[in-house]
Amino acid sequence: MLEQKKAYKTPVEDLGEFALIEQLTKSVIATLPSTLHGIGDDAAVLKHEGELVVSTDMLIEGVHFDLGYMPLKHLGYKAVVVNLSDIYAMGAQATQVLVSIAVSNRFTLEAMEEIYAGIHLACKTYGVDLVGGDTTSSKQGIQLSVTALGIAPKSGPIMRSGAKEKDLLVVTGDLGAAYMGLQVLARENEVFKVNPNHKADLDPYTYLVERQLKPEARKDIIALFQALEVTPTSMIDISDGLSSEVLHLCKQSEVGCRLYEEKIPLDPQFIAVCEEFNVDSTTLALSGGEDYELLFTIKQADFQKIKANPNMTVIGHITDKSDSVNLITRGDELIPIKAQGWKAF
């Protein structure tokens, strides 16, 4: 995984932009009725019923990822998935993506094909159409930009601003693992740089590494809301860390909240590796980013519907704004939460 040994031979500059785009997108077939025309014109043509949601994100080499441990196919996959996560965070169904890539001339056609293999796989996995993008050269490294579109539920999109006092605060999956996966990969990469014969044994870290390299967006949760007949009052995805997202949600809903340390869902592997690295698991679960889980609030009356579901954990409740945003520790201390989320600057 830490090495890429395929023969990457064809410089992209030999092809020119149009031939490159044709090569990379020739296998793309629009699958959704809402995609009237995909790649190939000045713009894609779509026909949606209802409210559209649209979101965009950039991924910059050296800032958001390191090709020392991020395989190109995973990069393409992750770039799409992190954008889809924003669509699901609106309670919406993702439908289309546009992907732009700038690469320096050290990249080959074969390398670009690897990235696109990941993009195509993500589109197939989540049932979205790749309908456009841009391919250009960069001065240095890879920059990706993805725009994702989706359709809000008939009851309307779920905004960050809808949480009300006494609502329950719920999180999907478990937190912190993606960040610890990054720490593991960074450590192995440093060892590899010093000793290129070093064989990384990542077996004890499989879950963490997968959370970092191949994150998934919680499309399944949107379906689950329907099945359980639960409509969250507010929702946000956890890309920058739980602290940061709780603060966003409370700020935009004009509420406070109490979040219980003992309730934060942690994977056993995450806990074990936090011990190995001698770091505090709660701190990392609060401030480590890239989990792409969903954080949402529900009315107390809906608690019965979700309480048996292993994908969802109630971690706190919404309070009046004057109470501000607090963590209740295992020792029953009340600590104000400040953003410690991942910062791009």
Added chain:
Amino acid sequence: MLEQKKAYKTPVEDLGEFALIEQLTKSVIATLPSTLHGIGDDAAVLKHEGELVVSTDMLIEGVHFDLGYMPLKHLGYKAVVVNLSDIYAMGAQATQVLVSIAVSNRFTLEAMEEIYAGIHLACKTYGVDLVGGDTTSSKQGIQLSVTALGIAPKSGPIMRSGAKEKDLLVVTGDLGAAYMGLQVLARENEVFKVNPNHKADLDPYTYLVERQLKPEARKDIIALFQALEVTPTSMIDISDGLSSEVLHLCKQSEVGCRLYEEKIPLDPQFIAVCEEFNVDSTTLALSGGEDYELLFTIKQADFQKIKANPNMTVIGHITDKSDSVNLITRGDELIPIKAQGWKAF
């Protein structure tokens, strides 16, 4: 214009991502009924009737622009405009844009505000809403990514693929000036590097420089089609040069064409400066990019409707595919057109 003397003092890293975004977008007000929720949630929420068109482009420092002569405000303006041009090329009305910017830490808040001033001005000028984006750090230079959305006319979007034999080939405005503007700016920038006291006299080049630094998208032409009751059979915008776009249009329409050298509209200043630079004006009009004019085809029956309009020039006609794509020179020679358009690689 070649110097920026404002005091740029506040490093972006002092603010953090969220404060920066808030600062840059606090004045944004959604103006269109189709914008239900703009910036501030995981995704924007839009409600469109009819067919949606969507397009995206990246602009990379050192590839697409040089801050040596591109003022930051113009950069923001141009980034939006070149994307709107793709929307108008579908015959559509542009409605919303999302703008992502990655900047290295050499940039300050004040520099970012300059870029955003250009973005806001373009949005106001074209009547579109800024509804989202991403702001992050880069390893080197500025990278921008813009996604534009629009609404196709009720009769449907105008595709590249609709040209038919005997249709007339029409171009708006004049060609080549933006490319010559770039040559002028690059020359002045080289002189400035050698002699920082050099005062550029750009008076003889005003039109060319403006075409390069402050291009406009042809929203007016879409309105003109309605007023003249003309529906083009095919359309594309001229971003990579006339040759390249004619080839795209003919390939996707499965037709050939004859394009007459003497008909290509050139501005007198462009002709004069081509002489000064000792370059062939036809070659540059064919292969120089960034004019953001529209190239389209109409039925012969519509000729009467457009012939008196100074914004539109008939430059040729569509032929059978077997005739391929040809330039008829002033000397009545027939020369096959090959793409010489601007290449990003």
